[in-house]
Amino acid sequence: MVEYAWLVPLLPLVAYVFLLVLGRRAPEGIVAGVSVVLTFIAFLVSALVFRSVGQNPDLTGPYVFHWLTVGSKSLTVGFEVTHLNALMLVVVSLVSTLVLLFSKGYMHGDDRFPVFYQYLNLFVFSMLALVISPNLLQLYIFWEMVGLCSYLLVGFWYFKPEAALAAKKSFIVTRIGDVGLFVGIILLFLASGSFDYSTIFTAAAAGKLSLGWISGSGLVTLAAILIFVGAVGKSAQFPLHVWLPDAMEGPTPVSALIHAATMVAAGVYLVARCYPLFQLSPAALSTVAWIGGITALLAALIALTQRDIKRVIAYSTISQLGYMMMALGVGAYAYGVFHLMTHAFFKALLFLAAGSVIHAVDTQDLFEMGGLYRKMKLTAWTFLAGALALAGIVPFAGFWSKDDILAAALESGHTVLYAFGLIAAFCTAFYIFRVYFLTFTGEPRDPERYEHAHEGSWVMTLPLVVLAVLATIGGFFNTPWSGYGLERYLFADSPQGSIGVTTPENVGLMALSVVVGLLGIGLAALMYGRRRRIEPEKLARGASFLYQLSYRKFYLDEIYYFVVVATGKAIAAVVDFVDRYIIDGIVRLVGWVVGLVGTGLRYTQTGQVQAYTAVAAFGVLILVAWAMWSIGGVL
Numbered sequence: 001m002v003e004y005a006w007l008v009p010l011l012p013l014v015a016y017v018f019l020l021v022l023g024r025r026a027p028e029g030i031v032a033g034v035s036v037v038l039t040f041i042a043f044l045v046s047a048l049v050f051r052s053v054g055q056n057p058d059l060t061g062p063y064v065f066h067w068l069t070v071g072s073k074s075l076t077v078g079f080e081v082t083h084l085n086a087l088m089l090v091v092v093s094l095v096s097t098l099v100l101l102f103s104k105g106y107m108h109g110d111d112r113f114p115v116f117y118q119y120l121n122l123f124v125f126s127m128l129a130l131v132i133s134p135n136l137l138q139l140y141i142f143w144e145m146v147g148l149c150s151y152l153l154v155g156f157w158y159f160k161p162e163a164a165l166a167a168k169k170s171f172i173v174t175r176i177g178d179v180g181l182f183v184g185i186i187l188l189f190l191a192s193g194s195f196d197y198s199t200i201f202t203a204a205a206a207g208k209l210s211l212g213w214i215s216g217s218g219l220v221t222l223a224a225i226l227i228f229v230g231a232v233g234k235s236a237q238f239p240l241h242v243w244l245p246d247a248m249e250g251p252t253p254v255s256a257l258i259h260a261a262t263m264v265a266a267g268v269y270l271v272a273r274c275y276p277l278f279q280l281s282p283a284a285l286s287t288v289a290w291i292g293g294i295t296a297l298l299a300a301l302i303a304l305t306q307r308d309i310k311r312v313i314a315y316s317t318i319s320q321l322g323y324m325m326m327a328l329g330v331g332a333y334a335y336g337v338f339h340l341m342t343h344a345f346f347k348a349l350l351f352l353a354a355g356s357v358i359h360a361v362d363t364q365d366l367f368e369m370g371g372l373y374r375k376m377k378l379t380a381w382t383f384l385a386g387a388l389a390l391a392g393i394v395p396f397a398g399f400w401s402k403d404d405i406l407a408a409a410l411e412s413g414h415t416v417l418y419a420f421g422l423i424a425a426f427c428t429a430f431y432i433f434r435v436y437f438l439t440f441t442g443e444p445r446d447p448e449r450y451e452h453a454h455e456g457s458w459v460m461t462l463p464l465v466v467l468a469v470l471a472t473i474g475g476f477f478n479t480p481w482s483g484y485g486l487e488r489y490l491f492a493d494s495p496q497g498s499i500g501v502t503t504p505e506n507v508g509l510m511a512l513s514v515v516v517g518l519l520g521i522g523l524a525a526l527m528y529g530r531r532r533r534i535e536p537e538k539l540a541r542g543a544s545f546l547y548q549l550s551y552r553k554f555y556l557d558e559i560y561y562f563v564v565v566a567t568g569k570a571i572a573a574v575v576d577f578v579d580r581y582i583i584d585g586i587v588r589l590v591g592w593v594v595g596l597v598g599t600g601l602r603y604t605q606t607g608q609v610q611a612y613t614a615v616a617a618f619g620v621l622i623l624v625a626w627a628m629w630s631i632g633g634v635l
Contacts, residue, residue: 001052002059002081004045008089009128011042012096016121019114026114032104032459035117039100039124043093050086057083057492062134062198073193080134080197083492084337088131088269091344092262096124098463099257102352105460106253106359116156120257123149127262131269135195136185139270143181143234146263147174153258154250166246173243177233181270184226187211191219201276217281224277224284227270228291235267235321238295242556244318248310252355255310260317260351261344268324268340275333289329293409293417296322298554300427304434305540305551308364309354312435316390317347319424323405326417332408334478334487339401341486342474346389346398349467350432353383356460357439360453361446366438368449373440375453378461380440382468387436389471391429391517399514400475407509422516429520437528 015038019031053060064078100120107116126149130142155167185195191209192200203209209223210216231237236244247259258264271278271288278284296319303315320343327336356379357372358364373380389396392403402425410418444450455461478486526533540547552558604615 001045001048003063005049005081005086005089005132006063006079007045008042008049008093009125009132011038011045012121012124012128014038016118016125019118019121022114024112024114028104028108028113031114031117032100035121036097036100036104039093039097039121042124042128043090043097046086046089046093049081050090053081053083053086054489060492062196064134075137075195076135077138078134079132081132083490084269084272085131087337087341087486087490088265089128091341092124092127092131095261095344095348095467096120096127096257098466099253099261099348099352100124101459102256102355102463103251103253105456106355107251112156116153116251119149119152119156120253123153123258123263127266130266135197136188136200137195140182140185143230143266144178146266147171147178147234150174150247150258150263153254154247156250156254160249163249166243166249170243170247173240174233177230177240177267180226180228180233181230184223184230187219187223187226191223197273204277204280220277221281221283224274224281225287227274227277228284228288231267231270231325232291233267234270235264235325236295236318237267237291237322237325238298239556241295241299241318242553242560245311245314245553248308248314252310252351252358255314256348256351256355259314260347264317264321265324265340265344268321268328268336271325271328272333272337272340275328278328279331285329285331287329289326289409289414289417292322292325292327292329293414293420294322295319296326296424297420297427298322300424300431301550302553303431304427305547306431307366309357309366309369309435309439310351310364312366312431313347313350313354316350316428316432319428320347320390323402323421323424326421327405327408330409330412330414330417332405332412334490335401335404335408337490338478338486339398339405341477342389342397342401342471345467345474346386346396346471349382349386349464349471350390352460352464352467353379353386356456356464357383359456359460361449362452363446363449366435368446369439369444370442370446371440371444371450372453375450376440376455378455379464382464383436383440385468385471387432389474390432391521392425392513393429393517393521394510394514395472395475397471397474399517400479403510403513404478406513407506410509422513425513426516426520429517430524433521433524434528437524441530442528 015035060082062080064076067075067077126142126145133139151167151171157163192203233240299315299318303312306312324336389398392399406421527536
């Protein structure tokens, strides 16, 4: 079945082409039906590929054919199936199917409904093709296509200035990371003569990667860090994380699919896919770990005070991606991938549940909601399942993967990173239950919106139920009771010596992480629950500096504006002045002088012979005068 893995990305591409041919007036039922059915078939094929690879690890490997020859180099294209990307195929296709189904209800009545599905199908194709790419060049092509689809979907409601600006911001910021990735790929090609993963990894392990101006170990470190720069942009890691919260201006299904479960996970996947390279460079691994830890803590602190329900979940996504990077950086390869899987389930659930709420009350402001449990019980219960998974409460999915990461950080000697992760875990439990209490409990803060609130149709509720089940039981795929099944599956092609392969559970650390999560939930209940004991307004006034620091996102956008944007504008103003008044000024001056001379000469062309004779005589007189003055006479 592995040899048919190419069908997985092909099916969404077929859906995209079909919808393109149908045009913008196609019926919503046909548009959504074709998209959901073909993507679901892609999921079934992915599941069969996943099963085949698990039963026979020898089936993994590249299926490539010649593409073109450049000089003496032969470039190939095709696909490659590993245990890692077989898992990714299942996760991406499953979440995509559910999001496409949910979109049928959420986007109903939109004037550009078929266009929205065209973009989604193109994105799903690009992401799946990225996952099974057998070399870095092919990966980079689909990497950029994924970025293009993100731009189109974030700015889908382009008539809103906020959406247009958010699309441009996301596109530009992620391009910074993409430049780093591109340079890293070129360095590896120059050093190894190939874009293929296996060739590069074999040469690196044998110490044969070298260029004249840098040592072999230095080249590996530089290339790994440059590849990580690409992952930093795509997976919204500090300091290139600022685009993701603004990307929430796109429709909520976009947030669930692209900015929670798939595209932003591409950076984590890239680091995991290139892990043999990172393992050869302790400096690169340390960079990944610290950037991940800082991102996890920073984003969690910012999420504490945000008012927009989608932005809270967006910062949560950034924080959880930080956990994944931290896991990879401390050597916990399997745990980082495990958290990528569980996070895809519960974060997609949280975004879709938030979309259900937004669809019902037509606002994203948490302080315009309240009491919605009575109107939307199913959404409330499914959101609660996602919140418990995110908060790391046993036995929900997030508990197992997050706890493994924290334990791995401590066992690897990264005590500070463990502390970062633990503090972030407390903040995570607090802010997600702050959202839950403000949205579903208490009295309605806007009675008019509350009166019109209602559950969506079955196409919106069914994905919530499926994802809630996965968010509840997904963690059991990698527990002692399942024989650490996911770790053993990944270990078949994961790097040797990485942390996270059937390590004994540390009950004490598990208990501590659960207690930290419960404390965060308890504090949220005291501040925002039915019987609140702490007034959040008074607390905000008492710690106004800290509150503003979190609410204004540590002023990072302002810093970027003054350091990057304002500086760029100043440079552009100088260049504009030079171009407008110096370069163009010189050109205009020459033209003016020539025009002035021409104007003067025009009056000398009268057509009268006597006038020309007079001018000639005047010229002769001038010559005689000059000669007498300069040499004392004519003769």
